[in-house]
Amino acid sequence: MKDKAKGLCRVEERYTQWKSLVPVLYDWLANHNLVWPSLSCRWGPLLDQATYKNRHRLYLSEQTDGSVPNTLVIANCEIVKPRVAAAEHISQFNEEARSPFVKKHKTILHPGEVNRIREFQQHNNIVATHTDSPQVLIWDVEAQPNRNAVLGAATPSRPDLVLTGHRDDAEYALAMCPTEPYVLSGGKDKCVVLWSVHDHISTSAVEAGSNDKQGSIIGGNNEKGAKSSSIGPRGIYEGHTDTVEDVQFCPSSVHEFCSVGDDSRLILWDARVGSSPVVKVDKAHRGDLHCVDWSPHDINFILTGSADNTIHLFDRRNLKSGEVGSPIHKFEGHDAPVLCVQWNPEKSSVFGSAAEDGIVNIWDHDKVGKTTADSTDSKEPNTSPGLFFRHAGHRDKVVDIHWNASDPWTIVSVSDDCESSGGGGTLQIWRMMDIIYRPEEEVLDELEKYHSHIFECNS
Secondary structure, three states: OHHHHHHHHHHHHHHHHHHHHHHHHEEEEEEEEEOOOOOOEEEEEEEEEOOOEEEEEEEEEEOOOOOOOOEEEEEEEEEEOOOOOOHHHHHOOOOOOOOOOEEEEEEEEOOOOOOEEEEOOOOOOEEEEEOOOOOEEEEEOOOOOOOOOOOOOOOOOOOOEEEOOOOOOOOOOEEEOOOOOEEEEEOOOOEEEEEEOHHHHHHHHHHHHHHOOOOOOOOOOOOOOOOOEEEOOOEEEEOOOOOEEEEEEOOOOOOEEEEEEOOOOEEEEEHHHOOOOOEEEOEOOOOOEEEEEEOOOOOOEEEEEEOOOEEEEEEHHHOOOOOEOOOOEEEEOOOOOEEEEEEOOOOOOEEEEEEOOOOEEEEEHHHOOOOOHHHHHOOOOOOOOOEEEEEOOOOOOEEEEEEEOOEEEEEEEEEEOHHHHOOOEEEEEEEEOHHHHOOHHHHHHHHHHHHHHHHHHHO
């Protein structure tokens, strides 16, 4: 108990220090207190653009205690454009309140907890969810009716499509192909399963004929049918010896994908050559692997995050089956298991990581090995190579992060605050000051311009 109290005290001290620095570190920040914990947050499409802010779709989950149904929340979020917010506005947020920038648009009563949410990039209104079951659930969020999560609420909302094929619960590993309507999943059955929603489209087109509903790849759902449509897998891939924790498509191929699991393995697959692994790295980390992301900028780069508190950057050209993984670099900057890694959608060398230590780290692997005279002479403890920003706005484990593709330096992050506060969660939307990530020469030129302008005004 004493150790836990000391830990909470350190977290509060860190948070207080972080909060005092918010006006100088952030271009914009919104803090949204959640009544229930959330395990997943994802950006949807850009909805509207205005002079000073844009409106985006945001998906998040609410994990209740069972007194009311679990929900999939579709929210509309206003994001202030770069260099618009004033420092006073940024600093005057209330961590105990709900942000006026985040508004619920629709609530879907989810059958079970929402462990993962993933969106179809080709179809803005379609999302997939994982829960504590073998199925993957597909939702048309526009066609789904709005439901209220109240005490004694009726039956859950009915998904528009159910993907079957796992033999045991598949709770976390979930990915959508960026180029085609394909879905990938992993589960406790140690399998990776692949589906094509095209298979359902073909069947629906034949069955619906001229009455086929337009505007949705899955036909919509008016909740009046007896049960949801379902489809089986295109392929089932076996090579793991423990639970598959995360999966990811190669950004340039619907046939190539990778998976990681509690067996410490990183496996690369190619559906064109069968159901056996193409490359199976038996020891990619010293602990369980929780997350993986494949670079959208260079298809040879793959990131993995682990229970050993580290992130590894692999070059798939150097991977060999049956061996210990040899990463290009090992990133060490977390004090607890890494739960999420994701590449920045704009700058190819930048990625983010979130962990159980309550920190979101932003890295640039191009900075690894580069030092300056100031850093070598400094008496400060050595920082982790490549680490250039630490977001310490959460006070408990950060379970998910997502860069905004339409606003590439804006991040949504969510923490499960049950350990620190006994319940609820914190959703934060933030963008660091651009002088932190822009090229040094460009920043210095701009600062010199302002220096000259101020000097002229004073003279």
